[in-house]
Amino acid sequence: MDLIANHISHRFGDLAVLDDVSFTVGAGEVVAIVGPSGCGKSTLLSILGGLLQPTSGAPELRGAPPADSLNPLTFVFQDFALLPWATVEENVEFPLLHTQLSAAERRALVEDALRRTGLTDFRQTYPKQLSGGMRQRVGISRALAVRPAILLMDEPLSALDSQTRELLMEDFVRLLADGGMGAVYVTHNLEEAARLADRIVVLSRRPGRIRELVAVPMTRAERGEVAAREKLLALQNQIWSLIRDEAIDAEREVQHA
Amino acid sequence: MLDRAGTPVKDETTRRVRFRGAGFVPASSRFGGWIALALVIALWQAAGSARLVNPLFLPAPSAIVRAIYELAMSGALWQHLSASLLRIGVGWLLGTVAGVVVGFAIGLSRLARSVGITFISALFPIPKIALLPLLILWLGIGEEPKIATIALGVFFSTAISVYSGVDAVPRNLIRMAQSFNVPFATIVRKVVWPGALPAILAGFRITASVALLLVVSAEMIGAQYGIGAFVLQAGNLMQTDQLLAGVVILSVFGLAVGKVIGWLEVRLLHWR
Secondary structure, eight states, rough: EEEEHHHHEEETTTTTEEEEEEEEOOOTTTEEOOOTSSSSHHHHHHTTTSOOOOOOOEEEEESOTTTSSSOOOEEEEOOOOOOSSSOOHHHGGGTTTTTTTOOOHHHHHHHHHHHHHTTTGGOOOOGGGOOHHHHHHHHHHHHHHHHOOOOEETTTTTTOHHHHHHHHHHHHHHHHSSSSSSSEEEOOOOHHHHHHOSSEEEEOOSSSSSEEEOOOOOHHHTTSSSSSSHHHHHHHHHHHHHHHHHHHHHHHHHOOO | OOOOOOOOOOTTOOOOOOOOOOOSSSOTTTHHHHHHHHHHHHHHHHHHHTTSSOOTTTTHHHHHHHHHHHHHHTTTTHHHHHHHHHHHHHHHHHHHHHHHHHHHHHHHHHHHHHHHHHHHHTTTOGGGGGGGGHHHHHSSSSSSSHHHHHHHHHHHHHHHHHHHHHHOOOOHHHHHHHHHTOOHHHHHIIIIHHHHHHHHHHHHHHHHHHHHHHHHHHHHHHHHHHHHHHHHHHHHHOOOOOOOOHHHHHHHHHHHHHHHHHHHHHHHOTTO
């Protein structure tokens, strides 16, 4: 299943945030969206996932999702969005409650999702008892439980400290390794984008337009190797040079407002 | 200054950094409050026993305890208390159910919100006891107007705390549920309701005291039985020990309700 941004533009009142953004996320492909702060990255992701109505243009799907997918487009949120009154297990089961699945089928999906994120021993804990990294693992586990075709990840690591980010990045690389699941990964962190994405959408300053589509010319497995580091760094620098001046302008603008 | 091995070196210019982070963290000691209360009661009792205060104006605690004991023995206590409890119970329940329903409607529906908030803003400030005479005209002189007064008082506070509670449910949780195609009714049941529960229970604390206030006022205006009527009669007869016995019973009742709500909060909001 492909996810297509078809000429998407968006305004909040008088403020234009996105201007005619078009691209396609192919099946199993990981696309990162980067750009200066306030360029509409998160807005774009909300639109792609059907949580926000764009002013013009539309998100579209092409082809059928995998037969076992319960929620083809599934979000992983920056602030985790966990139910504080529910245990880890209940949080992961939450998106399955309204489905036609039997209790046993739900149980099996929850088990599998908890196992893949290393949360099996934490099933009975409450979110407030967990560290930020573990909370985001619950968010990821919940997303995996519904068998997504495409994960929509909205700065999933930016609320975490750098060591936790590193550990979760390894989890992402592992989860996306077999190509069975695609992702749109919104981030302001170019290193994360270069590490994870097949292609990187570079947005301009607000109103966000596509400045460039950068392909990352390596498999994700290769990128873990020492030899790849220099190449990835060069790629990050290339993207940074695209957005640096605008990032400075964007920063000043935010401070005026 | 450190020497190369890392041990501090002292000389005449070394001085300790002054600690300046003290205060602003008042912690209440476990028994302090009880000791203070016991002291006040002991002083009061001593003043009474020594005849320093006229028992007609302020009877000693022992006299109040005796009055409560006699009331309990004669059955009068239960007669008054049960009349008040019935009014509070029925009135509070009616007002709370209606308030929760209307509060949720205002929190979830645009139409209910525009209409509801206008009406509530207009009617909430009215002291509900002022409506008792009107309610007596409408409903007769039985229990109904007293119950209706309490229900009205409880209703408005409940509706306001419920819709504020619904408004305070983090939007990101609702968006999360929507992103998983969770149907509206399930979102209300599994996200909005538990999310609003802290505010709803906090509202119960307020409405319990509103109900107590209104039952006493209504009973003072016109009732044969009830703690309010009893306190008023005792005052008219200058039976200050009986009067204060009634006040103590009200205070104990208020404390007990507070404890019950506190227990509910611990049980239902353990996740906080």
